[in-house]
Amino acid sequence: MPDSSATVPRLEMRRVCRSFGATKALRGVDLSVQPGEVMALIGENGAGKSTLMKILSGAIQPDDGKMFLDGADYVPGNPLHARQSGVAMIYQELALAPHLSVMENILLGIEPTRGPLLRWTEMKRRATEALAEVGLADLAPEIEVRRLSIAQQQLVEIARAVALDCRVLVLDEPTSSLTSKDIEKLFALIRRLKAKNISIIYISHFLEEVQAISDRFTVLRDGETVGHGVTKETRNEQIIAMMVGRQMDDLYPRSTRTAGEVILEVNDLAGFTKPQSASLQLRRGEVLGISGLVGAGRTELMRVIFGLNRVKSGEVRVANFSGRATPQRRWAQRVGLVSEDRKSEGLALGLSIADNLTMSRLTGLGPIGLVLPSRQRAACQPWIEKIPIKCQGPAQRISGLSGGNQQKVAIARLLHADVDVLLLDEPTRGIDVGSKAQIYQLIDELAARGKAVLMISSYLPELLGTCDRIAVMSRGRLSEARAVAEWDEHSLLAAAIGQEES
Amino acid sequence: MSDGVKRVRQLSPHSGWGNLLGRFLALIVVFTFFAIYVKSTGGDFCSARNLENILRQSCVYATAGIGMTMIIISAGIDLSAGSLIALSVVTVAHVMNLEVAGADGQTQSLAALHPTLTPLLAAGAGILISTLAGLINGSLVVGLRLVPFIVTLGTMGMIRGLGKGIANERDIYPPEESWLNTVMDPVFTNPARSWQLLPTGVWMLLAGVLVASFILRYTRLGRHIFAVGSNEETARLCGVPVGRTKLFVYMAGGFFAGVAGLMQFSYISGVGQPTTAVMYELFIIAAVIIGGASFSGGEGSILGTIIGALLITILYMGGQQVGWPKWVQEMVIGGIIIVAVAIDRLRHRKLT
Numbered sequence: 001m002p003d004s005s006a007t008v009p010r011l012e013m014r015r016v017c018r019s020f021g022a023t024k025a026l027r028g029v030d031l032s033v034q035p036g037e038v039m040a041l042i043g044e045n046g047a048g049k050s051t052l053m054k055i056l057s058g059a060i061q062p063d064d065g066k067m068f069l070d071g072a073d074y075v076p077g078n079p080l081h082a083r084q085s086g087v088a089m090i091y092q093e094l095a096l097a098p099h100l101s102v103m104e105n106i107l108l109g110i111e112p113t114r115g116p117l118l119r120w121t122e123m124k125r126r127a128t129e130a131l132a133e134v135g136l137a138d139l140a141p142e143i144e145v146r147r148l149s150i151a152q153q154q155l156v157e158i159a160r161a162v163a164l165d166c167r168v169l170v171l172d173e174p175t176s177s178l179t180s181k182d183i184e185k186l187f188a189l190i191r192r193l194k195a196k197n198i199s200i201i202y203i204s205h206f207l208e209e210v211q212a213i214s215d216r217f218t219v220l221r222d223g224e225t226v227g228h229g230v231t232k233e234t235r236n237e238q239i240i241a242m243m244v245g246r247q248m249d250d251l252y253p254r255s256t257r258t259a260g261e262v263i264l265e266v267n268d269l270a271g272f273t274k275p276q277s278a279s280l281q282l283r284r285g286e287v288l289g290i291s292g293l294v295g296a297g298r299t300e301l302m303r304v305i306f307g308l309n310r311v312k313s314g315e316v317r318v319a320n321f322s323g324r325a326t327p328q329r330r331w332a333q334r335v336g337l338v339s340e341d342r343k344s345e346g347l348a349l350g351l352s353i354a355d356n357l358t359m360s361r362l363t364g365l366g367p368i369g370l371v372l373p374s375r376q377r378a379a380c381q382p383w384i385e386k387i388p389i390k391c392q393g394p395a396q397r398i399s400g401l402s403g404g405n406q407q408k409v410a411i412a413r414l415l416h417a418d419v420d421v422l423l424l425d426e427p428t429r430g431i432d433v434g435s436k437a438q439i440y441q442l443i444d445e446l447a448a449r450g451k452a453v454l455m456i457s458s459y460l461p462e463l464l465g466t467c468d469r470i471a472v473m474s475r476g477r478l479s480e481a482r483a484v485a486e487w488d489e490h491s492l493l494a495a496a497i498g499q500e501e502s
Numbered sequence: 503m504s505d506g507v508k509r510v511r512q513l514s515p516h517s518g519w520g521n522l523l524g525r526f527l528a529l530i531v532v533f534t535f536f537a538i539y540v541k542s543t544g545g546d547f548c549s550a551r552n553l554e555n556i557l558r559q560s561c562v563y564a565t566a567g568i569g570m571t572m573i574i575i576s577a578g579i580d581l582s583a584g585s586l587i588a589l590s591v592v593t594v595a596h597v598m599n600l601e602v603a604g605a606d607g608q609t610q611s612l613a614a615l616h617p618t619l620t621p622l623l624a625a626g627a628g629i630l631i632s633t634l635a636g637l638i639n640g641s642l643v644v645g646l647r648l649v650p651f652i653v654t655l656g657t658m659g660m661i662r663g664l665g666k667g668i669a670n671e672r673d674i675y676p677p678e679e680s681w682l683n684t685v686m687d688p689v690f691t692n693p694a695r696s697w698q699l700l701p702t703g704v705w706m707l708l709a710g711v712l713v714a715s716f717i718l719r720y721t722r723l724g725r726h727i728f729a730v731g732s733n734e735e736t737a738r739l740c741g742v743p744v745g746r747t748k749l750f751v752y753m754a755g756g757f758f759a760g761v762a763g764l765m766q767f768s769y770i771s772g773v774g775q776p777t778t779a780v781m782y783e784l785f786i787i788a789a790v791i792i793g794g795a796s797f798s799g800g801e802g803s804i805l806g807t808i809i810g811a812l813l814i815t816i817l818y819m820g821g822q823q824v825g826w827p828k829w830v831q832e833m834v835i836g837g838i839i840i841v842a843v844a845i846d847r848l849r850h851r852k853l854t
Contacts, residue, residue: 348732
């Protein structure tokens with residue numbers, strides 16, 4: 001690489017604008033990344049990050065503004081063109097063909113051929129090479145992608161970008177479904193790619209991650225670049241203030257909560273795969289957190305409690321009800337669940353806000369048990385205003401909302417059903433800081449009003465900030481819950497992995 | 503704020519009305535095209551008689567399409583619809599053909615003995631048997647967790663076979679005529695029946711449209727059908743009785759196919775023909791899809807399906823009257839299905 005290139009940014013965006021109809025998604029974005037630099041792109045959902053990514057990937061074209069790649073005009077006409085120019089994207093929803101093998105996925109579209117025939121030995125060689133670079137040297141390239149863990153799938157996708165000799169790698173919320181161990185591996189990989197002079201745009205809501213991995217950051221708000229700087233020289237509070245446009249003093253409010261009677265009791269519960277053994281008591285007016293590694297059985301515990309998975313042994317008691325659980329009965333007993341998987345389980349993306357919000361309780365929306373669409377919409381209005389959910393109205397499709405607002409709809413569904421027990425599985429996964437703050441606020445209000453909240457989270461500061469007591473799930477076994485004051489990040493992590501080593 | 507809400511409701515492809523309007527315009531365009539084309543060849547496409555024929559022709563597809571719409575909204579499919587229609591036709595004819603021992607030891611036609619009761623019994627039996635068959639479809643889908651396409655591909659053959667078995671693999675010619683034979687009789691050109699305004703079958707269709715639209719739009723069950731189709735996991739998590747909802751839609755599919763069978767029985771002049779309505783499922787599904795339903799579920803409307811059925815019928819009859827050969831008609835109808843769905847996708851992409 002010639003010396004002059006050190007001053008020419010690898011990728012530069014100047015005053016990039018894009019409108020959809022009357023909405024200005026991007027009002028003027030400036031961004032530049034140097035070769036071998038990790039640039040964190042931060043912003044609330046709806047700030048324009050996804051539009052920006054689509055423009056970078058060539059999926060849509062900007063209305064105005066210019067982009068340069070290594071000093072030359074960069075005008076990607078479509079995603080293939082962008083990939084060929086060396087700009088690779090890793091989306092949150094991985095774009096792999098689950099039925100194809102690892103090597104077929106890595107070389108998809110650039111398969112080495114001789115005439116019409118695939119050169120399998122060459123494919124295997126190149127795939128193995130790319131896998132080695134991302135630290136998956138011992139993965140057999142013939143294995144089907146769907147047999148891999150999410151973390152491995154993500155690495156395969158990065159290997160695909162590496163096999164393409166990408167110059168810019170864009171990672172969208174890459175850690176949202178990774179365990180902390182996998183996150184460490186990913187960071188090590190990012191540092192290796194950096195050393196190879198690849199530029200990385202790292203999109204994340206986790207400011208801790210931004211601090212850990214990025215060299216510089218750029219903050220987007222309302223489709224505009226509102227700030228940038230050197231990560232090491234900036235405090236988190238400053239970044240948050242840029243993101244939300246105001247100072248955020250206390251992310252985790254804590255009103256006076258008084259623990260009431262036990263409303264959910266779990267005794268030595270086991271499911272058919274996980275959990276192996278879990279006991280807990282949840283009282284009105286408290287927030288009980290469940291910490292642990294992804295895959296430890298936290299989600300399964302919640303699903304067994306809610307009747308989505310079968311009970312193998314043990315007992316779940318909600319207030320005075322025990323007996324066989326089904327989701328219908330749980331809702332009737334005023335227990336509601338927010339799924340960790342918003343897109344495939346939590347919400348019906350094709351339906352409206354009103355349909356989603358009222359899905360678990362369609363009674364009282366019209367005479368003689370009818371469901372009048374106007375009443376359905378009216379029932380949503382208070383929640384839209386109170387939480388608040390940023391949308392065009394209750395008739396808007398869920399798919400048009402930002403992740404944070406989608407999640408607020410999923411939680412509002414529980415409020416509409418007026419539940420006493422809220423089972424929240426990763427309630428703030430992949431959403432922006434502003435929405436997170438609103439959700440923490442809501443959880444606090446609910447607990448103060450005497451509702452009981454059981455919350456799973458992989459984000460330790462959030463658990464420590466929100467919960468009254470925390471229990472740790474490790475390899476299918478739930479520890480005894482202890483008051484939040486007795487925990488810190490270190491002890492939570494130790495408890496989560498402690499049994500794994502023994 | 504309220505302004506914004508209104509705008510969204512008008513523009514949203516899910517608001518229904520905008521979607522339906524587009525389809526209705528397409529229907530008008532195709533109709534006008536044939537009206538002019540037929541006129542130029544010396545015929546009259548807009549005559550009362552022809553208009554009524556269009557209604558009568560589309561009635562069977564449209565009626566069976568009501569049930570199919572519910573099934574497709576729930577992200578299912580029913581390939582056995584044509585066989586269900588034939589099963590209903592054969593059952594009606596079979597009951598009308600029953601003989602009982604009379605007082606003098608001679609066998610006598612049941613229909614002659616009880617001229618009012620027997621047709622009612624026949625209609626009831628036809629609808630009941632296809633509803634039950636629909637219930638079996640639903641039970642297999644829910645109970646065995648099989649893909650609806652495969653289940654109904656299997657029952658398509660089984661139900662057709664059952665119909666042939668009941669008819670002894672022959673056409674049944676019931677000895678007595680009854681009101682069942684006149685369900686689809688024309689009324690515009692028949693002064694004796696003009697008080698009806700529309701053929702009985704069309705009234706039945708309209709009643710079905712009203713009831714089904716009401717269920718889909720204003721009842722818990724209806725919202726559940728959309729929820730299950732849009733995202734089954736979410737529906738389950740929300741406490742929607744997913745299994746029962748699916749059972750219902752397949753039963754509704756059987757019920758409306760049974761009613762369509764009554765119409766078909768009259769339309770083929772009261773013959774219990776076990777080989778009737780072959781391939782109808784494809785026209786019915788096409789009507790539902792042209793009507794705006796999505797194969798992946800969560801979308802669709804009864805009125806859209808009616809428009810789809812009318813469109814197919816107009817293409818078919820118009821093509822016939824301007825003298826297109828059969829192969830051209832088939833190709834045009836096939837093409838229209840693809841064009842309709844393609845336009846739909848384009849609209850969706852623009853709006854979202």
